[in-house]
Amino acid sequence: xxxxxxxxxxxxxYSNQDGAIxxxxxxxxxxxxxCVTISFRGVDGVTSSFVNTALIELLDNFDxxxxxxxxxxxxxxxxxxxxxxxxxxxxxxxxxxxVKVLA
Amino acid sequence: xxxxxxxxxxxETMYQLLERVIDRDLFPKDKEIDFDFTSLSFIEPVGxxxxxxxxxxxxxxxxxxxxxxxxxxxxxxxxxIKYLDDSMFFKRYTGRTLNDDxxxxxxxxxxxxxxxxxxxxxxxxSLMNWLSRxxxxxxxxxxxxxxxxxxxxxxxxxxxxxxxxxIFAQHYPANNKVSIAISDFGxxxxxxxxxxxxxxxxxxxxxxxxxxxxxxxxxxxxxGVGLHTLVKNVVEHxxxxxxxxxxxxxxxxxxxxTNYTFSNEDSFYPGTLIExxxxxxxxxxxxxxxxxxxx
Numbered sequence: 001x002x003x004x005x006x007x008x009x010x011x012x013x014y015s016n017q018d019g020a021i022x023x024x025x026x027x028x029x030x031x032x033x034x035c036v037t038i039s040f041r042g043v044d045g046v047t048s049s050f051v052n053t054a055l056i057e058l059l060d061n062f063d064x065x066x067x068x069x070x071x072x073x074x075x076x077x078x079x080x081x082x083x084x085x086x087x088x089x090x091x092x093x094x095x096x097x098x099v100k101v102l103a
Numbered sequence: 104x105x106x107x108x109x110x111x112x113x114x115e116t117m118y119q120l121l122e123r124v125i126d127r128d129l130f131p132k133d134k135e136i137d138f139d140f141t142s143l144s145f146i147e148p149v150g151x152x153x154x155x156x157x158x159x160x161x162x163x164x165x166x167x168x169x170x171x172x173x174x175x176x177x178x179x180x181x182x183x184i185k186y187l188d189d190s191m192f193f194k195r196y197t198g199r200t201l202n203d204d205x206x207x208x209x210x211x212x213x214x215x216x217x218x219x220x221x222x223x224x225x226x227x228x229s230l231m232n233w234l235s236r237x238x239x240x241x242x243x244x245x246x247x248x249x250x251x252x253x254x255x256x257x258x259x260x261x262x263x264x265x266x267x268x269x270i271f272a273q274h275y276p277a278n279n280k281v282s283i284a285i286s287d288f289g290x291x292x293x294x295x296x297x298x299x300x301x302x303x304x305x306x307x308x309x310x311x312x313x314x315x316x317x318x319x320x321x322x323x324x325x326x327g328v329g330l331h332t333l334v335k336n337v338v339e340h341x342x343x344x345x346x347x348x349x350x351x352x353x354x355x356x357x358x359x360x361t362n363y364t365f366s367n368e369d370s371f372y373p374g375t376l377i378e379x380x381x382x383x384x385x386x387x388x389x390x391x392x393x394x395x396x397x398x
Contacts, residue, residue, distance in 0.1 A: 014223045014253055015260070044243065045250040048328040049257040073396035079246050081396045087328070088398075090316050 002029040003037045013046040013080075019053025026054070030062055030070060041075040051087045064092050104133035105171075108143045112150035112183070114346065114378065118370035124157060125371055135167040146183040148211070148273040149378045151190050152284035155214055155269040158196055160288040160373040163265075168196070176202055190214045190271060210237070211273045219266040222256035230272070234281065237274045244389040248381065251336045252283070254329035255377055259287045261295070261329075279384040288374035291350035305352030306365040313354065313363065333379075334363070343382050349375040 004025055010018040022038070029036045040046075058067055073084065106123045109116040126132050146154075161168050170193070176184050187193060188205040191213040207213045212233050217225045226249050235242045242249075259268050265288060272283040293308035296317075303311060311317055315331040330347075334356050337343045342358040351371055356363040 012223050015257065045246040045253075047250055047253045047257055048332045049254075052328060068398045075393055076396050077246070077392075078394045079250060081394055083250075083332075084396070085398070094316055 001037065002034050003039060004029075005039045005041060007042045013040070013043050013050040013054070015047075016049050016053045019050040019055075019057075022050075022054040023057055026058060026071065027061060030058070030066070035070045035072070037072045037074055039075045040073065040077070040080055043075075043080065044077065045079045046083050048083065048087060051083050055084060056087050056091050059091060059095065064088070104135065105137045105139055107139040107141075110142055111145040112143060112154070113145075113147045114149050114153075114348075114376075117150070117153045118368065120153075121157070121370050121372065124161070125373060129371055129373070131161055131164055131166045133166070135169065136161065137169040137171055140170060140172040140184060140187075143183045146186060148271050148282045149284040149376070151187065151192060151214055151271040152269050152286045152378075153376065154187075155192065155195070155216070155271070156286035156288050156374060156376065159216070159267075159269060163288065170197060172201065178202075178204075180208075210276070212271065214269065214271045217256070217268050217270055219256055219260040222268070223253065226252055226256070230270075233272075237281075238383055238386060240386060240388055241391075243391050244386065246389075247336055247340065248386070251333050251379075252285075254333045255285055258292075258329045258333075259285075259289070259375070265289050274383075279382055281381045281383055283379045283381070284376065285379075286374055286376040290374075291352075291372075292347075292375055293350045293352050304367050305350045306354070306367040307352075309347055309349060309352040309354040310363065310365040313356075337379055337381065338363075340385075341381050342385050344380045346378040347375065348372045 004022065006013060006022055009021050009025065012018060026036050106120070109119055112120070124132060124136060158168055172184055176182065176188065178185060184201065188201045189208050190211060191200070191207060194200045195214060212230060215225065230252070231242050231245055231249050234245055234248070256268060260266055268285045268287050270283070270285045272281060274281050292312050293303070293305040296308035296311050297303055300311065313330045313334050316328060334345055337345045338356045338358050344358060345356040347354040348368070349372060351367050352365065353368050354363055354365045
């Protein structure tokens, strides 16, 4: 089990760059088959830029079911939770509806 | 070249001003422009942002900007020159206030030019402190608004090479309203949207830009999501309104409308102008409570 206290790694959850730092830590842990607990202690809110890079881009490497089973969020707020849920909901549905054909 | 400011400087009348200054090929019309403020009788908060953005756009192009005003300035708070002086407009562009007693009004913030790098800190300390004090509500209750404005700055970072926004805000206590106007003088949102969908007009491009997840995988990677979040929070949650003018495109989002409207204007806006009108009677005190996350 790896616990990531986001404010130990970034000053705020604001930019793509902030998100990229957190994403790389999560990827390292999930690649080692470890569960991840992400703590937002001290964070009042997150932007979509941060969530897109830190979390949504995980879908490029891992199944949504694996992410749901192995990533937990603690010390979060309504704004943070809504942003994470709505971004995942949209992106997972969008990816489900993608059709790929060999040209 | 002399340019007389309109009698009333509002979002609706800014076009005649922009057309006097910017030619059809999107260049300044002269190397030296003398802005005559003497006939100005009214200016909206968004007008302060528009003027500031225009001056920044001209400065970037090494245009000599002159300001002409009447030497006697009445202390009437409705006087637009006094209003601009109190907003620190003249201090920014001439190095000093016109009147020694000019001071930032309780109902406004000073005109600010905020870089992306400083934007989080500025939002968190300056703007949120002012809004919290003005609305007599905890900063914690304003998190949604702060992150919304963060989306705008992330959008500026994505779309404008300058990474800088001119911002001005005013509280209207009698109308339960706060107006916030932010503008950048970059290449505009439509130019970036057209890299993905070249056939769109500027207005159509703005409509596309606020669709959720228009794309999240190109560079800039956040097209659509940030502005979608902004519209959702301002219009759906706060019941306020939102206006965007970028290049020739205009987007209007008003609470109660199921759809936004977009159109094309004959006049070019040098960059992107976003005006947000927030209702203060739909902002409620939120207790500082954590919420457990569930997928």
